[in-house]
Amino acid sequence: MEYLLLIHSETNSNAEAMPEAARTQMLGAYRAYTEAIQQSGVLKSSNRLRPAASGTVVRVRNGKTEVHNGPFIETREELGGYYLIDVPNLDAAMSWAARCPGAAYGTMEVRPIWPMGEY
């Protein structure tokens, strides 16, 4: 089954705001985690996201396009990145979520993928 592991972290804990040593440690931990999950053969894809403040919101209402700068919703926690994995079950997905450095700094959300064409 495929699961999306979403990394939610506090907006002010993003890498830029951290002291140098802690940032090096965290980035090293992420690099090691990404390699381990890759070598384990379960990783489909993963990405880190730039801060929510760099986002742009687009919607179309009554045929009119609206564009706004900044995050969709102002929150204390924001989506910082994700890992898409293919594992046998939720327990395996949770075990990878717990190993993600994001679990120690923020919160991991484990969401099962809803395959296209399945109702």
Add this chain to the structure above:
Amino acid sequence: MERSPAAEAAEAAARRSYGKLVAFLAARTRDVAAAEDALSEAFAAALADWPRNGVPRTPEAWLLTVARRRQIDAVRSRLHAEAASEQLVLLQDLEEPDDDAGIPDERLRLLFACTHPAIDDGVRAPLMLQVVLGFDAATIASAFLVAPSAMAQRLVRAKAKIRDAGIPFEVPPRSAWAERLDAVLAAIYAAYAEGWNDAGADPARRNLAAEAIWLGRMVVELLPDEPEALGLLALMLYAQARLHARRDGAGEYIALGEQDVALWDGALIAEAEALLLRASRHGQPGRYQLEAAVQSAHSVRRHGRPPDHAAILQLYEALANLTGSPVAALNRAVATAEVHGPRAALAAIDALAGEPRLQDYQPYWAARAHVLALCGRRDEAASAYQRAIGLERDDAVRRFLQRRAERDAGPAPHP
């Protein structure tokens, strides 16, 4: 919040006698879930009654009487007259105990029911924690890293299995002893290991380790002549003795060989030593006695002596042969490094490289990295350390491994 003496008495009774009362109520009907429901209603009734009328002289007997009445009501409302009558006879036949000492201790039977071979082995430890200790499903789910809804479902299913499959509430005959007692001990050790792994930050899990020791003590009390029960308790006590030496003031992880022995709990170690000695007099070595003996060999550091590595290697050798477990084989390989040097250890670790159960096992990669570094193969050590770091859950252990990687294998390679 200020709590009333009655609330405290009810809570104390709950902690002390939960398992005993569940065991007693469930032993006849084999319906653990119904026994738990009845008992939780009895505790609620106690919280309402005791503040007004005072704590009864025999709180357990009081709780049992109320719980049994609730259980009888539940059977009446749930089952048709005919099906109910059999259950009611069972329940009404229970003798009304007039004091707490009159309630027989049937927790051992309950432990054997929870760890019956017909129960999926992944749920045995959680089931035991719930029915013997009264842990709720959400707490157990967190400790075992399982979704709370899934854990609740597994527990419900396991209890239905006990009821519907006719799993006996009995201490099995001697002939079935080895396998059945082993399942009880394995479940206790699984609970301990879950608590121990996370001794770092989460107090609920640290509590889990203490509860497992409590269960270990109970089994030893009920079966004082079982060497493996003694061995398991000794093993847990050795590990528990080092609880405060495993992290420094800043919460950083400290490896066993570098721990400050002054922080080890001497009383717990002495108790473990005495248990292990008592176990060894039976002349029946087993998994837990061997593991406890390894801990004993490490604990001589307390007297300023280095650990006896040759003895440790021998113990792991025996353990690997006895259990056939890849983790024991890994420990044997690591112990080899101290006695026969890193090259021999690396050969032993290489021999385990194809073992699928070790592929995502952090200690395998950390051990491999350590031994590669000792052999002077820094680049390979660096990438094995990377793998170990990537597989670790605990941030403090991760930082420890990162420091080791820095020390033994230079700066981490950049992709």
